[in-house]
Amino acid sequence: MLTLPRDHKLLIPYLMGGQSADWLDVAKAMAEAGADALEIGLPFSDPMVDGPVVQRAAATALSRGATPETVLKELSTVDIGVPLIAMTYANVALGIPDFPARLVEAGISGVIVSDLPLEESAEFRAAADRAGVSMVLLGAPDCADDRLARICAASKGFVYSMTAMRTTGEQAQLTTAAKDTVTRLRRHATIPVIAGFGISTPELATEICTEADGVVVGSALVRELLDGGDAATVAERVRGFRTALDRVA
Amino acid sequence: MGQPDATGRFGDFGGRFLPEALVPACREVEEAFLDAWHDPAFVAEYHRLLATYVGRPTPLTECVRLGERLGIRLLLKREDLAHTGSHKINNVLGQALLAKRMGRTKLIAETGAGQHGVATATAAALLGLDCTVHMGHTDMRRQELNVFRMELLGAEVVPAGVPGTAGTLKEATNAALRAWVSETRTAHYCLGSVLGPHPYPYLVRELQRVIGDEARAQAAELLPTGIPDVVVACVGGGSNAAGTFAGFVDTPAELIGVEAAGGAAVSTGTPGILHGFRSHFLQEGVQIAEAHSISAGLDYPGIGPEHMHLAATGRVRYPTVTDDEALSAVRALAVTEGILPALESAHALAWILRAAGTPELPTGTTVLLTLSGRGDKDVHQIRETLAC
Numbered sequence: 001m002l003t004l005p006r007d008h009k010l011l012i013p014y015l016m017g018g019q020s021a022d023w024l025d026v027a028k029a030m031a032e033a034g035a036d037a038l039e040i041g042l043p044f045s046d047p048m049v050d051g052p053v054v055q056r057a058a059a060t061a062l063s064r065g066a067t068p069e070t071v072l073k074e075l076s077t078v079d080i081g082v083p084l085i086a087m088t089y090a091n092v093a094l095g096i097p098d099f100p101a102r103l104v105e106a107g108i109s110g111v112i113v114s115d116l117p118l119e120e121s122a123e124f125r126a127a128a129d130r131a132g133v134s135m136v137l138l139g140a141p142d143c144a145d146d147r148l149a150r151i152c153a154a155s156k157g158f159v160y161s162m163t164a165m166r167t168t169g170e171q172a173q174l175t176t177a178a179k180d181t182v183t184r185l186r187r188h189a190t191i192p193v194i195a196g197f198g199i200s201t202p203e204l205a206t207e208i209c210t211e212a213d214g215v216v217v218g219s220a221l222v223r224e225l226l227d228g229g230d231a232a233t234v235a236e237r238v239r240g241f242r243t244a245l246d247r248v249a
Numbered sequence: 250m251g252q253p254d255a256t257g258r259f260g261d262f263g264g265r266f267l268p269e270a271l272v273p274a275c276r277e278v279e280e281a282f283l284d285a286w287h288d289p290a291f292v293a294e295y296h297r298l299l300a301t302y303v304g305r306p307t308p309l310t311e312c313v314r315l316g317e318r319l320g321i322r323l324l325l326k327r328e329d330l331a332h333t334g335s336h337k338i339n340n341v342l343g344q345a346l347l348a349k350r351m352g353r354t355k356l357i358a359e360t361g362a363g364q365h366g367v368a369t370a371t372a373a374a375l376l377g378l379d380c381t382v383h384m385g386h387t388d389m390r391r392q393e394l395n396v397f398r399m400e401l402l403g404a405e406v407v408p409a410g411v412p413g414t415a416g417t418l419k420e421a422t423n424a425a426l427r428a429w430v431s432e433t434r435t436a437h438y439c440l441g442s443v444l445g446p447h448p449y450p451y452l453v454r455e456l457q458r459v460i461g462d463e464a465r466a467q468a469a470e471l472l473p474t475g476i477p478d479v480v481v482a483c484v485g486g487g488s489n490a491a492g493t494f495a496g497f498v499d500t501p502a503e504l505i506g507v508e509a510a511g512g513a514a515v516s517t518g519t520p521g522i523l524h525g526f527r528s529h530f531l532q533e534g535v536q537i538a539e540a541h542s543i544s545a546g547l548d549y550p551g552i553g554p555e556h557m558h559l560a561a562t563g564r565v566r567y568p569t570v571t572d573d574e575a576l577s578a579v580r581a582l583a584v585t586e587g588i589l590p591a592l593e594s595a596h597a598l599a600w601i602l603r604a605a606g607t608p609e610l611p612t613g614t615t616v617l618l619t620l621s622g623r624g625d626k627d628v629h630q631i632r633e634t635l636a637c
Contacts, residue, residue, distance in 0.1 A: 045536040046423050046523055049268040049430070052411055059413035067534055090266045090522040095535035115266045115525070119256065140270035142433060151269070165270050167427045 002083055002110035002134035002157030004036060004192055009245040010214025012194060013221050013238055014087065016041040016057035017075070018066025020225060024078055029231035031082045034242030038080060039112070039216055042068035042088035049114045051169030053219040056226055068092050072106040085110035085136065085157070093124060100131030110134045110157045118151055125154060136160055139185050141177035152188035161185050161195045161212060169219045171198035174207055182211045202244030209248045217241055250454065250491070250498045250555060257447020260561060262554035265446040267525045271426065274433035279448040281351045286455060291346065298342050299459060302375065303332045309467040315585040319605035320612035324477065325588070326464045326619040328489060335591065335622030336460060336489045337368035341439060343456035345372035348437035355379035355436040359425040361388055361418035362545030363395025364622060365441030370404035380404040383424040387416035388545060395626065415539045418549055422524050442486025443553035446525030450553050454491040460619060461496020468617060477617040479610065481505045483597040484567065485512065485547040487556045489621035494565065504565040506556060507597045509547040512540030515560045515567040518551065528557045543572035543634065544592035574599035579624060579631060591622035
């Protein structure tokens, strides 16, 4: 199961599995640069909740011949050094036989299934529990408080707080809904509340972490790689987030 | 046809597989529609628009010459005569009225070839709503005229799909759902077929059931037995077929939904989840594959969940038809009856041409076919294909 430290603000970078030949080196570099955990995208043809950057990364990974299965197989051959959380879609999670067990074999302890909300996820959550994988659920700004309470009760490892009603992707500033959603989730959560969607600079990360327990950083790092960046340049970006977050009390 | 269960399922199919951000919005649409559909004033206004704006009821046309040639009695339910040229307007007007009732000021839609996009742009103009239509980048190039029609009607047409994707209806639907995430409080997602998350498969079928209800009443007047022996409609997502079948599912009529051979989700698809619902989809491993059909309206890689349930229970049969058969059917109807059908509808007719005189469709059978749209939009493509 996924267990995250509680003594500092958490940094969880996102990386699309298989998006480049050296993606495992990038993952290791992210971990060495101060990530507390990594979110690994398992590529899907129709990533409904993702913005253009992650869509491109998924299309790139698939065009390279990567599949969720090859990504898991490659991960099983290495030790990244931090907890891993798979992020994918229901067609992948429910379409691959014994998927939670396959995650465990790959060294993954948490899973996010973007289009498997509270009501549809009960069976999968039970299967994940049995296999020893924590299923992380998302809370959105438009969710009523009673729904957020149920999401917090069902989520394992951490609960993922959407900063705005939007798809993934970079943004210039946080909306008022960002902190409000974290605050409302924290009222019900006994596990960390991690904010994501649009946390594209260290400044935004520190701003939301006055309330949140940590952040997921996705598109800003994925774009760096799509633009030709390598493990070293991405690691440098991760270190920037790490340094900033370590200044937040 | 039956109600979905509390989770939005028809048997094993359907549901609401969505990002958390869209769940509250879909629940709101569900509650608003159930309330509206039980409100006589809403239903009366919907039917007033169907009569005075769409031109309903559409006629039932008997194809005497083609019927004689095939040895059957062939009746066409003429959705091609509805305003904007297809059945799509029935659904869109209902959803546009619902959007206004919910206080929304904008419609968001996806479109493939453009029929649903044109219908949505039309309804938005009529009711004073803003309109954004998401259309695959490839489809936008192939259907320039429909893009222009939508823009002329005041809609914004947004290209969908990043480089590396096919840029067709599948991406357009992804893009429309993504756009809706940011606008749930001001915009209504006007989905074009009996698919997507609950309540859309049910909601769209209810708005399209006017086709089947009218056809049943018209058949009762025309036919000695009161109902046709066989009812046929084409199926992409399946909205015209669902609306037609709704009028006959409780009769002994045999129901046939005809899929394009390159988009045959029932016979060649496998269980999966896309665009918020569980059904059968064309897939390569766990990746959704592109469908291929000469008819852009049939190139969706899945099928509505209620259709999949009807297939699983054996109530409806879903044979397939090739591009060539559909093209032959266009010509057959044009030269014998003076009616140019949409390529989608030509698939349903093509099955009749193939089956007539065989044990599948014995001589003397009475067949009702829903002609879902007119073929004007397809003329360029038909000419190019025949010239090859």
